[in-house]
Amino acid sequence: MDIESWTFRVERLLSMKAVRLMQLGKPLQDAEVAIPALGPSDLLVRVAACGICHSDAHYRAGISSIDSLPVTPGHEVAGRVEAVGEEVTHVSPGDRVCIHYLVSCGACDFCLRGNEQFCTKVQMIGKHRDGGYAEFIAVPGRNVIALPDEISFEQGAIMMCSSATALHALKKARLKSGESVAIFGFGGLGYSALQLARAFDCGEGYVVDVNSAKLLRAAALGGVPIDANAGDPVQQILHATSGKGVDVAIELVGSAPTMQQAVRCLAVQGRAAMVALSRESVSLLPYPGLINKEAEVIGVSDHLASELPVLMDLACGGKLCFPEGTLRPVSLNATQINAALDAVEKSTDHIRTVVVPRS
Ligand SMILES: [Zn+2]
Numbered sequence: 001m002d003i004e005s006w007t008f009r010v011e012r013l014l015s016m017k018a019v020r021l022m023q024l025g026k027p028l029q030d031a032e033v034a035i036p037a038l039g040p041s042d043l044l045v046r047v048a049a050c051g052i053c054h055s056d057a058h059y060r061a062g063i064s065s066i067d068s069l070p071v072t073p074g075h076e077v078a079g080r081v082e083a084v085g086e087e088v089t090h091v092s093p094g095d096r097v098c099i100h101y102l103v104s105c106g107a108c109d110f111c112l113r114g115n116e117q118f119c120t121k122v123q124m125i126g127k128h129r130d131g132g133y134a135e136f137i138a139v140p141g142r143n144v145i146a147l148p149d150e151i152s153f154e155q156g157a158i159m160m161c162s163s164a165t166a167l168h169a170l171k172k173a174r175l176k177s178g179e180s181v182a183i184f185g186f187g188g189l190g191y192s193a194l195q196l197a198r199a200f201d202c203g204e205g206y207v208v209d210v211n212s213a214k215l216l217r218a219a220a221l222g223g224v225p226i227d228a229n230a231g232d233p234v235q236q237i238l239h240a241t242s243g244k245g246v247d248v249a250i251e252l253v254g255s256a257p258t259m260q261q262a263v264r265c266l267a268v269q270g271r272a273a274m275v276a277l278s279r280e281s282v283s284l285l286p287y288p289g290l291i292n293k294e295a296e297v298i299g300v301s302d303h304l305a306s307e308l309p310v311l312m313d314l315a316c317g318g319k320l321c322f323p324e325g326t327l328r329p330v331s332l333n334a335t336q337i338n339a340a341l342d343a344v345e346k347s348t349d350h351i352r353t354v355v356v357p358r359s
């Protein structure tokens with residue numbers, strides 16, 4: 001072998017493919033970057049699956065602020081441990097893991113109270129530090145959770161955002177057994193929210209969407225489909241509940257009309273959990289909408305590492321699943337990822353697209 005090709009091979013061993021955001025408002029680009037170095041408490045994960053999330057489209061568009069570029073997006077990551085720092089003892093190379101996407105300090109008041117999403121030094125993977133649109137990702141050892149063999153890497157990855165945030169939303173909305181729920185938007189979060197609400201023994205689960213394939217999926221999971229194209233969803237929900245409304249509404253679309261609908265469809269003492277990112281403002285009539293019903297509007301931000309084991313248990317028990325046809329794989333390739341990000345800005349038939357680096 002000549003020196004040039006030998007040098008190329010050695011460099012390739014130390015570098016990896018990544019798809020990166022170089023400039024806000026521009027398509028992501030293919031890049032060859034160094035494999036990240038590990039500190040003593042870090043580990044390196046070989047990415048097996050990374051979900052493509054609506055938030056990534058917001059980052060690309062410049063809707064959510066990003067402090068420093070370039071950055072590798074992707075915060076829904078599952079894979080195998082490739083290497084560990086000397087202080088990491090709870091996992092070993094070869095272990096299947098998922099990654100909690102918030103890297104927090106563990107020492108500030110918020111972290112000590114178990115609200116690490118508000119950590120004063122929090123870094124979100126794929127936004128403040130490099131994420132999973134890459135062959136490898138380095139994270140602190142405490143950010144990984146074991147992924148049982150019976151859960152696929154693709155499902156494990158999207159559970160780290162869609163399912164985890166849906167679970168946090170249901171907890172923030174204090175859903176109780178027997179209570180009815182309305183879910184606005186049936187993408188990855190809505191698909192998880194309906195299954196989780198049913199796992200927690202909810203009453204009727206109404207699913208509002210405009211996509212007929214998604215409404216069919218909701219019905220197949222035991223939900224009551226509400227076609228927003230067929231008239232005001234609030235009137236349809238009121239009609240189906242004999243005028244009572246629902247106890248809990250989960251808003252996952254982020255448009256002013258759906259945010260209003262999530263509040264207007266509430267029953268007496270109902271709770272609306274607002275999850276989707278939005279730049280739109282919403283107006284409400286406070287007396288009929290909130291005061292006269294003692295209704296509540298609740299903000300939901302991310303989720304907690306402590307909630308992730310619940311998801312693993314539910315998935316192992318078959319109560320949270322993403323069957324054939326709900327997930328669409330794409331390669332670790334800027335063209336394919338940009339097209340998928342374009343698609344999440346519209347309503348597509350599948351629930352979630354997942355980057356599979358080896359596909
Ligand atoms: Zn996400």
Ligand SMILES: [Zn+2]
Binds near residue numbers: 105
């Ligand atoms: Zn902290």
